[in-house]
Amino acid sequence: MEHKKEQKTSATSFSDEIRSQLGGETITLCYQCGTCASSCPVAKTTERYNPRDIIRLSLLGEKQEVLSGGAIWLCSSCYNCQERCPQKVEIADVIYALRNIAIKEGHIPNIYSEFATGLMNEGRIVPTSKFVEKKRPEYGLPPLRPAGLDAMKKILAATGFDKIQWKKEGTP
Amino acid sequence: MEEAKVGVFLSNCGKQLSEILDFKALTEHVKKVSGVALVVQGNEFWRGEGLKTIVDAIKSKKINRLVVAETLPKLSEIAIVKAAEEAGLNPYLVEVIDLKDHCAWPHRDTPSEATEKAKAMLSAAIERAKLLEPLEKLEFPAVKSVLVIGGGIAGMQAAEDLADLGFEVHLIEKAPFLGGLAARAGRFFPTDDCAICIQSPASDVKAITHTSRKCVYRSGFSEIPNLNILTNSKVVKVEGVPGNYKVTIEKKPRYVDESKCVRCDLCTTVCPVEVPDEYNAKLKTRKAIYINTPPVHPPVYVIDESACKFQECAKCVEICPTKAVKLNQKTEKLTLNVGGIIVATGFKEYDPSVIKEYHYGEYPNVITNLELARMIDGFGPTNGAIIKPSDRKPAKRIVFIQCVGSRDRRWNPWCSSICCMISLKNAMLIKSAYPDTDITICYIDIRTTGREHEYYYEKAREMGIKFVKGRPTEISHDPDGNILIVDVEDAILRRFFELEADLVVLATAMVPSEDTKELAEMLGIELDQDGFFKEYNAKLRPTETKIRGVYLCGGATFPKDAPTSSLHAHSAAVKAAKFLSTGKIIKDQRTAFVNEEYCGDCEFCPVICPFNAITLVPKGEDHFVAQVSDLKCEGCGICVGTCPVNAIELRHSRPKQMEAQMNALLSVNGTSKPLILAITCSECGHTAVDSSGMAMMQYPANVRVMKVPCTGILQVHQFLQAFKAGAQGVMVVGCKTDGCHYEVGSQKAQKKVDLAKVLLKEYGIEPERLEMLHMVFIEGDKFAEAAQMMTERIEKLGPLQLM
Ligand code: SF4
Ligand code: SF4
Ligand code: SF4
Ligand code: SF4
Numbered sequence: 001m002e003h004k005k006e007q008k009t010s011a012t013s014f015s016d017e018i019r020s021q022l023g024g025e026t027i028t029l030c031y032q033c034g035t036c037a038s039s040c041p042v043a044k045t046t047e048r049y050n051p052r053d054i055i056r057l058s059l060l061g062e063k064q065e066v067l068s069g070g071a072i073w074l075c076s077s078c079y080n081c082q083e084r085c086p087q088k089v090e091i092a093d094v095i096y097a098l099r100n101i102a103i104k105e106g107h108i109p110n111i112y113s114e115f116a117t118g119l120m121n122e123g124r125i126v127p128t129s130k131f132v133e134k135k136r137p138e139y140g141l142p143p144l145r146p147a148g149l150d151a152m153k154k155i156l157a158a159t160g161f162d163k164i165q166w167k168k169e170g171t172p
Numbered sequence: 173m174e175e176a177k178v179g180v181f182l183s184n185c186g187k188q189l190s191e192i193l194d195f196k197a198l199t200e201h202v203k204k205v206s207g208v209a210l211v212v213q214g215n216e217f218w219r220g221e222g223l224k225t226i227v228d229a230i231k232s233k234k235i236n237r238l239v240v241a242e243t244l245p246k247l248s249e250i251a252i253v254k255a256a257e258e259a260g261l262n263p264y265l266v267e268v269i270d271l272k273d274h275c276a277w278p279h280r281d282t283p284s285e286a287t288e289k290a291k292a293m294l295s296a297a298i299e300r301a302k303l304l305e306p307l308e309k310l311e312f313p314a315v316k317s318v319l320v321i322g323g324g325i326a327g328m329q330a331a332e333d334l335a336d337l338g339f340e341v342h343l344i345e346k347a348p349f350l351g352g353l354a355a356r357a358g359r360f361f362p363t364d365d366c367a368i369c370i371q372s373p374a375s376d377v378k379a380i381t382h383t384s385r386k387c388v389y390r391s392g393f394s395e396i397p398n399l400n401i402l403t404n405s406k407v408v409k410v411e412g413v414p415g416n417y418k419v420t421i422e423k424k425p426r427y428v429d430e431s432k433c434v435r436c437d438l439c440t441t442v443c444p445v446e447v448p449d450e451y452n453a454k455l456k457t458r459k460a461i462y463i464n465t466p467p468v469h470p471p472v473y474v475i476d477e478s479a480c481k482f483q484e485c486a487k488c489v490e491i492c493p494t495k496a497v498k499l500n501q502k503t504e505k506l507t508l509n510v511g512g513i514i515v516a517t518g519f520k521e522y523d524p525s526v527i528k529e530y531h532y533g534e535y536p537n538v539i540t541n542l543e544l545a546r547m548i549d550g551f552g553p554t555n556g557a558i559i560k561p562s563d564r565k566p567a568k569r570i571v572f573i574q575c576v577g578s579r580d581r582r583w584n585p586w587c588s589s590i591c592c593m594i595s596l597k598n599a600m601l602i603k604s605a606y607p608d609t610d611i612t613i614c615y616i617d618i619r620t621t622g623r624e625h626e627y628y629y630e631k632a633r634e635m636g637i638k639f640v641k642g643r644p645t646e647i648s649h650d651p652d653g654n655i656l657i658v659d660v661e662d663a664i665l666r667r668f669f670e671l672e673a674d675l676v677v678l679a680t681a682m683v684p685s686e687d688t689k690e691l692a693e694m695l696g697i698e699l700d701q702d703g704f705f706k707e708y709n710a711k712l713r714p715t716e717t718k719i720r721g722v723y724l725c726g727g728a729t730f731p732k733d734a735p736t737s738s739l740h741a742h743s744a745a746v747k748a749a750k751f752l753s754t755g756k757i758i759k760d761q762r763t764a765f766v767n768e769e770y771c772g773d774c775e776f777c778p779v780i781c782p783f784n785a786i787t788l789v790p791k792g793e794d795h796f797v798a799q800v801s802d803l804k805c806e807g808c809g810i811c812v813g814t815c816p817v818n819a820i821e822l823r824h825s826r827p828k829q830m831e832a833q834m835n836a837l838l839s840v841n842g843t844s845k846p847l848i849l850a851i852t853c854s855e856c857g858h859t860a861v862d863s864s865g866m867a868m869m870q871y872p873a874n875v876r877v878m879k880v881p882c883t884g885i886l887q888v889h890q891f892l893q894a895f896k897a898g899a900q901g902v903m904v905v906g907c908k909t910d911g912c913h914y915e916v917g918s919q920k921a922q923k924k925v926d927l928a929k930v931l932l933k934e935y936g937i938e939p940e941r942l943e944m945l946h947m948v949f950i951e952g953d954k955f956a957e958a959a960q961m962m963t964e965r966i967e968k969l970g971p972l973q974l975m
Contacts, residue, residue, distance in 0.1 A: 029581075033616040033643035034661040037668070043661075044668060052663060084529060084645055086580035 014063045021100055023093030030055045030089045036081035042074050049074040051081050051091050058098065067102040073109050106165055113166040120162060123147025176302040177209035179235030180294065181217045181226060183242045185272055192276040194287045201291045207302050209235050218248030223255050230259040237265050237301040241294065243272040246862075262306035264762070264824060267297045273865025274877055278956065285873035288842020292876060296836035303829045307761040312803050314415035314752045315511035316340065321407060321691070324352020325734055326726020326741040327516030328393065333745035335399040339752065342508050344405045344421060346687075348474040349464050352518050353727070356451065356542060358549035360734045361597040362624045394469050403470060406687070408505075410513070410694045413803045414721025415757045419508045425501030426474045428461070432496035433472035435463065439488035439497065440473075447479045453543035455553035455561065461488050461497070465551050472496075512721045512748040513695065515705055516741065517688060519727035522577045522584060522681040529646040530576065530678060536562040537656055538647060538676045541572075541594050548601050558602055558609070560674050562654075567675035568608070571658045572599060573644055574615040578681035586702050588731045591679040592619045596632050598677070603635045612638040612671055614660050622733065640669065647676055682731035695722050696784040698915075705729050715744035718783060718915060719804075720757075723747050762824040762881075763805035764812065770819035771797045777811035777820055782915040786811060808914035809885030813924065818887075825881055831893065837876040838898035845874035846900035846966045850959065851890075853883045855913040856948045857905035864952030871959035875903075882906070883944075884917025888928045891942055892935075895974065901966040903958060904944045911948065918946055938969055 018024035030052075037043050037052040049071045057066050066072065072095055081091040102108070108116075115125045122128075124147050136143060156162045180202045184190050195213060202211050210229055214222045217240050229235050238256055242248045249268040257263040271290050279286035316339050320331045323345030331343040345352075359366055394401060402423060409420035443459035451464055460479040463472070475488075475497075482499050489497045521542050525533035532538045537560045550556040560567050572595045577583040592615070599611045613632075618639070620629045633639070644660040658671040684703040692699050697717040700706040705728045708716040715723050725744035726737040751757070768791065777798050778786040785804035788796040798820065800811075809822045821827065834849065841847050852858040858879050864871070880886065883906035894902050904925055906918030922944050929939035943962060947954045 031579075031616060032663055033575075034641070034663040035643045035645050037661040037663070038642065038645040038659050050661075050666065052661070053666070080645075086575070086582065086643065088581045 012061075014061045015059050017101065018058060018094065018097055021097035023090060024097030026087075026089045027055060027058060027094050027097075029087040030059065030085075031087060032056060033086060035084050035086060036089070036091050039080040039084050041078060041080065042076055046074065051075070051095070054098070055089065055091065055094065058094075066098060067105055068107045070109060072098045072102060073112070103164060108166060116161075116164070116166045119152070120156060123149040123152045174236060176207045176237050177235050178205075178207050178237040178239055178298050178301050179210040179212070179226070179229050180208055180298065181222070181238075181240045181242075182211070182213045182271075182294075183217050183222070183240070184213060184215055185243045186215050189272055189276045192280050192283045192286055193271065193290050194283070197287055198290055198294065202294050202298070205295055205298050207237075208298060217242050218244075218251045223251065226252065227255055227259040230256060230261045236261065237267075237304065239267045239269070239294070239297045239301050241269050241271045241290075241297075243270055245270045246859075264307040264760075265301065265304050267301045267304070269293055269297045270862065270865070273862050275865075275873070277865045277868050278871055279873040280868075281870060282843070282873055285843040288840055289873040289876065291842075292837050292840050295839060296833045296878070299832040299836045300829050303826070303832055305823065305826075307823055310759050310761060310802055312413070312415055312757040312759065314755055314757050315417075315509055316752050316755055317342070317508075317510045318512045318514060318748050318752070319344065319407075319417070319419055319508055319510040320514045320516055322352065322516035322518055322685075322726070322728070323347075323350035323401070323403065324516065324518045324726065324737075325354040326518065326728070326732075326737040326744075327352070327514070329738050329741035330514050330516060330725055330745040330748075331399060332393060332396060333742055334749060335396045337745075337749050338398065339749065340398050340400070342400045342402060342421075342510065344402045344407065346404070346406050348404045348426065350401065350403065350469045351464075353520065353542070354734055354737075355464075356545060357594075358545040358552070359597065359601065361593045362622070362628050364597070364601070401469065404474070407691065407694065413801055414719065415511045415752065415803070417508075417510050417513060417721070419510060419513070421506050421508060423504045423506060425477070425498075425503060426472070427477070427480070427497060427499055427501050428473045428475060429496045429498055430470050430472050432494045433492075434494055434496075435471055435473070436493060438491045438493065442487040442491050444485060444487065445479050445481060447476065449553065451546075452553040453539070453546045455543070455546060455559075475499075511752040512723065514723045514725060514744050514748055515691065515695070515697075515717075515728050516724075516726045516744075517685045517691065517705075517728045519682045519704070519731050520685050522683045524576050524678050524680045526583065527577060530573070530676075531647055532678060535647065535649065535656065535676075536560075537567075537674060538678065540678050540680050541591065541598060544598050544675075544677050545594075548598060548605075556605065558606065558675070565674075566606075569610045569673045570599075570602065570612070570675045570677060571656075571671050571673040572611070572613040572677045572679060573647075573658070574613065574618075574679045575643060576678040576680045578679075579616065580681075584681040584683060584702070586681075586730075587619065588682040589619070590682065590731050590733050593622070593625055593628065593733065595677070595679045596620070596628050596637075599637050600628075600632055600635060603632075603637060610638075612640055612673075614640045614642055614644050614658065614671075616641075616643050622735075640671070644671075682727070685728070688728070695719065697722055700729075702730075715740060715747050721748075721751055757803065759803055761802060762807040762822070763802045764800045764807070764809065764820050764822050766798045766800060767819045767821070768797045770817045771815075772819075774816065776814045776816060780814045780916075780920075781805075781811055782808070782917075806914060808882040808917055809880070810882060810914060810917050810920055813885045813887050813920060822881065822885065825885060830878075830880065830890070833878055834890075834894060835897050837878055838894070841874065841898075843872065843874040845872050845963055846971070847898055848875045848901040848903060848959070848962050848966060849894045849897075849899040850875055850877045850903040850905055851883065851886065851894075852877055852879055852905040853907060853913075853917065854879050854881050856907040856911065857883065859949040860905065860947040860951050860955045862952070863949055864956040867952050869952055869956035871956040872963050874963060875959040882912070882914045882917035883921035884912075884914060886921055886924060888924055888931060891925075891928045891932075895937065895941070895972060900969075900972045901941045901962050902943075903962055904942075905955065905958075906944065906946055908946045908948060922946075937972065937974075940965060940969065941972065 043050045075095045079092045216222045245268045253263045275290050318334050320327045320343045331341045335341045404424040405421050408422045411418045439461045440459045443461050445460035446457045448454040449458040461475045546552040547554045558567050578588045620626045640662045642660045644658045646659045648657045656673045698706040705724045708718050723744040725740040785801045786798050789799045791797045811820050909919045912918040925944040932939050
């Protein structure tokens with residue numbers, strides 16, 4: 001039988017890449033005890049997300065699966081796992097590191113690219129609507145102030161946010 | 173001193189060397205060195221005819237100093253020095269060098285350069301030999317008596333061995349009864365035999381001949397002659413030197429006369445005070461006057477002074493038929509004179525209440541393995557019933573959680589090594605007594621590495637014990653608080669379980685015993701990073717400490733099971749016996765001495781000495797000088813490297829000896845490359861040079877090697893001295909910083925090299941000309957590479973410009 005070898009990122013180079021990111025430094029300490037998974041409210045509600053799995057896959061070099069699989073965007077950043085990990089793996093921070101790598105490589109769920117586009121074009125993540133503007137006085141709220149778009153653009157340029165290719169991909 | 177007449181013996185190692193080195197030129201060179209009285213060439217000098225030539229030359233008084241160039245110097249040196257001594261030469265006037273591994277082999281491609289280097293090496297050995305001074309062998313008395321601290325399994329085993337070997341042994345135990353942690357364990361894995369057997373006395377057997385080899389219960393332990401058992405006692409002060417310690421012991425009152433109590437138990441019937449029984453995991457209460465059951469040593473009652481009402485009550489005094497109760501007993505202080513000390517203080521269970529998510533101490537039905545062991549023990553507080561402490565009803569569903577506070581970088585990073593086996597044992601004991609109990613063990617990794625241990629794991633599965641690969645995140649309970657819920661992910665199924673349990677057992681970490689730190693300070697020995705006692709060398713000296721005469725065994729160095737503790741204890745006993753067996757300690761004078769004229773009122777060396785060999789003694793009013801104990805000093809010279817006024821020296825490595833050696837090594841170059849001095853310690857550093865030669869690795873002959881006892885002896889000015897003497901570069905080669913044979917020597921050397929680099933810069937010398945390297949024996953390749961690298965680096969820098 002012939003084995004077709006898939007060309008894959010080596011495990012070491014992916015974990016090294018994660019480790020070199022802010023927040024990703026502790027990933028290799030994981031010994032797969034599962035405390036994070038049993039601590040995770042998201043993992044308890046959906047089979048699509050399990051922090052232990054993500055760490056395992058990352059350490060085994062399954063870069064494509066981790067970055068484009070969409071799971072990393074499901075973490076709610078509650079930090080429960082990080083509090084309890086016996087190896088002091090900074091799991092929630094590792095997930096952020098993975099998201100940063102994913103964005104750099106263009107794996108951005110729709111909703112995030114929409115947020116980004118909104119922020120860059122209108123200075124707001126959630127677009128305003130006529131309906132909202134009409135409703136505000138009913139609740140005694142003042143009219144919305146215009147977003148400081150110029151200042152926002154300066155900040156986004158200074159941080160390099162505007163350089164990121166906010167391509168669209170599937171929704172997680 | 174008599175004028176030096178040096179005899180130089182040049183071994184050709186069976187004609188191997190003359191193929192590379194020009195022996196004729198070497199002989200001519202040596203003959204011209206002043207002070208040389210005899211030069212002899214031969215095939216080997218460390219045995220047979222060759223050695224006889226040396227002996228004859230000494231006997232006929234032709235020579236009074238000896239330089240031998242021989243291969244395998246570590247081995248041959250021993251034979252040569254011994255023969256020289258027998259022939260009447262002071263053994264400290266001998267210098268052995270290795271022209272093969274340090275010269276001919278590594279430089280075989282440049283034979284003429286090798287010959288020039290050999291000349292320098294011989295000159296250096298001769299110059300050093302001329303300045304060597306005869307040293308004495310010292311004899312110190314050793315008391316044939318040993319103190320064993322800790323009456324658990326290890327301490328008892330060591331004490332028994334030594335007492336049987338005829339030593340006087342004092343076994344002291346902090347608790348009122350012997351047995352330690354092991355005695356509470358109920359049974360031992362993997363044989364399931366009783367733990368109690370290790371804590372009991374001779375019972376009614378007085379004749380040692382009728383005792384058992386397998387069971388300490390019947391071993392007649394307390395009846396062993398020469399064995400003095402002191403319970404309720406602890407060490408409060410240690411003074412003196414190896415072979416002759418004065419140890420102060422504080423013996424807390426028992427309030428019951430050991431020689432009178434007959435264990436009638438009448439006292440407990442009248443005692444009105446009832447307190448939770450700590451020994452039995454507070455699963456029952458006991459009176460203020462009590463005894464641990466079953467019979468223990470000593471087999472007499474004790475009063476818990478924190479609970480007793482004393483004179484206010486005194487009911488036990490009244491009722492005691494033998495008048496054994498003595499409420500006015502006071503704490504006694506006694507001094508023991510012992511030659512050696514064995515530390516067998518064991519370990520303890522970690523208190524898991526800090527791990528908030530497991531609610532230990534808060535939920536009564538969350539217990540530890542040791543607490544469970546008390547339940548399993550038929551003599552224990554529940555007579556063997558496994559209950560829920562909350563309502564004392566039977567526990568039918570039990571969940572074990574492994575690695576609680578162990579392998580956890582938040583609490584204790586180490587694996588306590590025995591807890592997997594302990595949980596398996598406890599689970600199986602319960603399962604065999606109550607087969608309908610539902611038992612689950614949540615684990616990260618099951619570690620069953622000992623002999624027969626894997627069978628244990630096998631048997632547990634066979635019995636129907638369940639295993640979940642996952643570390644639970646939390647223990648909670650149902651609304652009524654009756655059922656515990658263990659929240660865990662089974663990583664194999666990738667599924668979450670909420671395991672219901674009546675009882676959750678935590679396999680907690682094992683940590684160092686209380687007072688470990690204080691005791692280490694008193695004894696002047698080290699603790700490891702985890703707080704356990706540290707051996708001098710874990711692989712070769714696993715029961716020795718850096719202080720000769722102080723030994724370690726059992727769980728004091730790391731959590732151990734009973735068989736391993738026993739092994740360790742027997743080994744410690746042999747070491748102590750070996751040390752004290754002759755009643756004297758022979759020690760040479762390769763030690764430090766203080767020039768009192770220069771020394772005064774500084775505390776550098778007493779603090780720095782890793783062996784606590786230096787004390788300050790008063791000299792006149794308000795004036796203190798350092799004093800070295802010849803017995804404790806190991807001759808490393810770290811003090812020398814530290815003294816700011818050069819008031820302390822080593823007898824076998826005096827500054828003038830080192831200087832003469834250095835000058836001679838750098839006197840001839842004979843190569844086209846810049847001279848480099850490699851100063852090595854006599855341990856790993858020097859043997860790394862040996863091994864590079866043995867492996868025939870090549871490096872250039874401009875690298876000259878000078879051996880010092882430990883790189884810790886070096887002072888900053890010696891680097892400058894080397895540059896002045898002609899070195900263009902200096903390498904300092906010491907042990908690994910965490911593997912220095914004198915503990916801190918190579919760290920200190922590193923610091924001095926770092927400092928010297930700053931100073932060199934100020935002097936206008938490139939700091940790269942000085943480098944410190946750390947290596948071990950087998951890293952000969954590393955030495956050869958470093959020698960090559962240094963040579964290239966210095967060549968690039970060009971000649972040294974000294975101001
Ligand atoms: S809790 Fe920590 S060690 Fe355990 S699986 Fe999660 S990341 Fe790994
Ligand atoms: S931080 Fe993210 S991964 Fe961790 S427990 Fe919360 S949701 Fe789960
Ligand atoms: S004197 Fe103390 S031990 Fe004795 S009976 Fe009274 S309380 Fe109990
Ligand atoms: S030579 Fe070493 S052991 Fe001896 S006194 Fe000096 S520092 Fe201590």
